Amino acid sequence: MSDAIVSARGIRKSFQVGDRKLEVLHGVSLEVGRGELVGVMGASGAGKSTLIQILGLLEQPTEGEVTFQGQSAWKVSVAERAALRNSGIGFVFQFYHLLPELTAVENVVLPAMIGSSMGAWRAARRENLQRAEETLARFGLKDRLKHRPAQLSGGERQRVAIARALFLDPPLLIADEPTGNLDSATGEKVLELLLTEREERGLSMLLVTHDERLAARCQRVVTMDDGKIQGDVRTAARAAAR
């Protein structure tokens, strides 16, 4: 059996734009090993977000196969795929994607709420809320639990988003320019938080970034150009991790 947490083979992705079909991924194959930290770099428009959304089972490839934890992700039912994604993959986006009408704590428990029946959610509600509060406190947000996203700073919003992404302890974390919208000092702190959590939990992680220094901290860096993988390099950080 393969040691990959997620693997994509021969991926093509086209979008219909008006009466034209625009192909943005032209046959991409990529595997992420268990516990591996992989950086994804490349110019704007190269297809990085499209690729990681496919690896994160958010987008269906036009051609090719995606296997998550040994299961062919698009051969299972919609419900099975949603369950796979909800408990298996945590997402962190540049613009947070928090639900504006929910408080910080409510946003964090969302994956548990989505993943369980009404009865199961009611039974575990108190415990889940407590665990979310503990995580937020650990992330420095003890006094922001009931704030709504609009009442939080960018760095605080991203911490809430990270707590949400980690809430069900998924084996894979996917982050698309998680510090892209933050000033450098705030971004640095958010990044340290992400990398520390990843290391403590032994997570696999795919991280899209434009930051060379950050990429140097990944164990492997995949470079994309015009819808193809142009480079796939094991970095010094991998040697150090051994």
Ligand SMILES: Nc1ncnc2c1ncn2[C@@H]1O[C@H](COP(=O)(O)OP(=O)(O)OP(=O)(O)O)[C@@H](O)[C@H]1O
């Ligand atoms: N839903 C869509 N419909 C049509 N075209 C799309 C769609 N999503 C992405 N594209 C196009 O696909 C190409 C790759 O987009 P993608 O968002 O993957 O790039 P990226 O590498 O993440 O860029 P950036 O660094 O700016 O985030 C772009 O040219 C974009 O315009």
Ligand SMILES: [Mg+2]
């Ligand atoms: Mg992008």
